[in-house]
Amino acid sequence: MKFDRDVLYLITKNLQNDSISLYSFLLVNKIWCEVAVPVLWKIPGRIPLTKKAGSIIFNVILSHLSEDSRDILKKQGIDYLFTEAYRPPSFNYIIFWRHLDLQLLENMIKLRNVKESNINIIINELSNISWAEQCFSSLKSLHYFDNDDISGSLTLIENQNNLNEIQIDCCAFAQSNIIEKSLIKKADTIQHLQTNWDPEDEFLSYFVNLSSLKIGDPYWYGYPNNKTNWCHLEKVSLPGLKVLIANIDSHQNLDRMIKIINGHHLHEITLCHNGLVSDANYHRRLIRAIYQNCPNLRYLSMPMMELNFPEFERVCLKY
Secondary structure (H helix, E strand, C coil), X not given: CCCCHHHHXXXXXXXXXXXXXXXXXXXXXXXXXXXXXXXXXHCCCCCCCCHHHHHHHHXXXXXXXXXXXXHHHHHCCCHHHCCCCCCCCCCCHHHHCCCCCHHHHHXXXXXXCCCHHHHHHHHHHHCCCHHHHHHHHCCCEEEEECCCCCHHHHHHHHCCCCCCEEXXXXXXXXXXXXXXXXXXXXXXXXXXXXXXXXXXXXXXXXXXXXXXXXXXXXXXXXCCCCCECCCCHHHCCCCCCXXXXXXXXXXXXXXXXXXXXXXXXXXXXXXXXXXXXXXXXXXXXXXXXXXXXXXXXXEEECCCCHHHHHHHHHHHHHC
16 A cells, blocks of 8 residues: 555654654655654654663764764764764754753763763764754753853853743752843743742743743742742733743732733643641632632642631632
8 A cells, every 4th residue: 555645744743652653664665764754853752762772863863973073072082982884874864853852962972981071072063963053043942950051051042033932940049030131032932931930020021922831849949038029010911821830838929910910811720839838818819819810710729728618619619
């Protein structure tokens, strides 16, 4: 039976999470192989890789290095990476990689018992592959965990034009303030924002196109031990917000926020906490703000005190 290429594309789209079935496409003929390869390479680490699989993928990545990059690595004494004779790849596999996971890449490098001091050298040369410029200049999603030197990451964020989704885990309060300034420059395109710290309301006021917002990790201790007051919430406008996830212990005015942003579009609210629920009045105000301002709510998760069960009944009756 002969399938049209367009039909094969539809089949691979439905099988994109079934790597075993997609792998069988490679064994049929050239056309089936050409259709399956872009899907398989879109997210190489979508399933846990065995040591052997990781090594094979890394060999393919190395095969895309230019002769100049290979020579640089060899001069640095890193020629042991090239365990196989060089053969040009059958496909430009690397151009199909759409979800770049630098941690996955680093893990592959470590499988070769590379010294820590050489890892950055290797990654720098891999970034010179022609695909890298395209990949890093048109990011749509970025998950970043900061380190001591964040200058390169700030430049990466500021050079994006279509950054739609960003998740940042920051270890230090001082660095979170610096990162916020870079994020503000890209606020118009960002629709999904997640930070493990609690930003001020002035910062949130820039993100008018947000669809989902997750702020504050209950177990993050990088910021000063005081609650975020959000004294200027009247400046915040999030008309399209559908998902709100927040740390209830870090805020005094989440109820005001829900009222001011007009939670008409909110479908999901998750309020986390890191200890015993103690402020019954505040939680009562939160419950009231939710059932009075969020008519389309489908999911609610929040800490509850027995004192507030009567108020919560009104939520249950409304939805």
